[in-house]
Amino acid sequence: MIGGRKDEHIRIASSSDVEVGDSLFDGVQLIHNALPEMDFNDVDSTIELFNKRLSFPFIIGALTGGTETAGRVNAVLAKAAEEFGIGMYVGSQRIALMKPETAWSFRVVKDNAPSALKIANLGAPQVSRLSDRDLVDWVNEAVDMINADAVAIHLNPAQELFQPEGEPWFSGVLGKLKLIRRVVNRPLIIKEVGNGVSMEVARMLNSIPPDAIDVAGHGGTSFIRIEAIRGGELSKADVFRDWGIPTVLSICEVSSVYDGVIIASGGVRNGLDGAKAIALGADAFTMSRPMLVSALKGYEAVRELINKLMWEFKATMFLTGSRRVEDLKKTPVVANLPILLWLIQRGVKCKLTTNIYNQIKPIASMLINKVFNTTEH
Ligand SMILES: Cc1cc2nc3c(=O)[nH]c(=O)nc-3n(C[C@H](O)[C@H](O)[C@H](O)COP(=O)(O)O)c2cc1C
Numbered sequence: 429m430i431g432g433r434k435d436e437h438i439r440i441a442s443s444s445d446v447e448v449g450d451s452l453f454d455g456v457q458l459i460h461n462a463l464p465e466m467d468f469n470d471v472d473s474t475i476e477l478f479n480k481r482l483s484f485p486f487i488i489g490a491l492t493g494g495t496e497t498a499g500r501v502n503a504v505l506a507k508a509a510e511e512f513g514i515g516m517y518v519g520s521q522r523i524a525l526m527k528p529e530t531a532w533s534f535r536v537v538k539d540n541a542p543s544a545l546k547i548a549n550l551g552a553p554q555v556s557r558l559s560d561r562d563l564v565d566w567v568n569e570a571v572d573m574i575n576a577d578a579v580a581i582h583l584n585p586a587q588e589l590f591q592p593e594g595e596p597w598f599s600g601v602l603g604k605l606k607l608i609r610r611v612v613n614r615p616l617i618i619k620e621v622g623n624g625v626s627m628e629v630a631r632m633l634n635s636i637p638p639d640a641i642d643v644a645g646h647g648g649t650s651f652i653r654i655e656a657i658r659g660g661e662l663s664k665a666d667v668f669r670d671w672g673i674p675t676v677l678s679i680c681e682v683s684s685v686y687d688g689v690i691i692a693s694g695g696v697r698n699g700l701d702g703a704k705a706i707a708l709g710a711d712a713f714t715m716s717r718p719m720l721v722s723a724l725k726g727y728e729a730v731r732e733l734i735n736k737l738m739w740e741f742k743a744t745m746f747l748t749g750s751r752r753v754e755d756l757k758k759t760p761v762v763a764n765l766p767i768l769l770w771l772i773q774r775g776v777k778c779k780l781t782t783n784i785y786n787q788i789k790p791i792a793s794m795l796i797n798k799v800f801n802t803t804e805h
Pocket of ligand 1: 491715718
């Protein structure tokens, strides 16, 4: 049954209209540099993440595993991760822990990508119901299965709620995450699956703290929609069409309160979006659904997509005069009014709002002084 669900996710995500909302990357603009004072060849897009060198800050997003088709998708993506020197998440490994005969569909990742950055994956509701002992065993087994360099635990309350056989069990999750952090000898990533992470949640996560937060914001693939299609109740999904924190805003919210690595995902659709995410405060970016669609077409389609992404990312570095990814983080960035209104209402202190707050401060104190002096007379 769980295998059937994995294949349905692949089929629906690759053939139906499952992208809703707006990740808001179009509302963000980087400032063109007419005098970059370097050649295009001087661009160095490499970064180091979790002790692995990446050719550019890109990780293939968490997708699948556990069935014949999923195994083929994982093998193709892993081969590309190895060839390009990029990272790769696998999909939730619960299926392989419950049905060991399916573990091969994850193992193909370590076979095809022996030196790439590999990230294991389990779901929060499932780990929340395990005894501490079983939890540690599960996580260690998931790591060994793909020789993972890091472990991701996904938070997916909306998906579980809309999933016909869902498990919306979120009590006790924070304690289990703390346990994983203590006993598992790998960096811990906490990720969403497409509805975003708020600054309040990032503050709660600070009590763990994880090594990375993957915001997986709203505006790309909608699991509310995928599960509603599976359940034949699309009208339920329509009501919650705009539910979630758009990716751009989630990056800003999380970066305002959290000091660790930030991974941007959810509706990132080209290398320019990825570069904007990094200029806003992320350290790396991922893409899921487009990788799945390409992997189903075959290896050449995946190569083409990654080559395109890498060129777009490097082009943006050149056009902002960013020799290294660290420079891109410092490049100026502006945003449109809806983005700014959200950030100001939420009191988010990030790169986009610092100037505004600095400019408002003297005006506000002048006004206060004026009111104060007037009332004195
Ligand atoms: C078919 C499919 C299966 C997915 N399975 C998982 C999963 O098992 N674990 C997980 O953490 N995220 C999973 N995701 C969520 C993605 O990792 C990502 O957060 C989300 O799709 C948003 O990114 P996108 O807009 O680039 O697709 C899945 C996404 C898709 C499309």
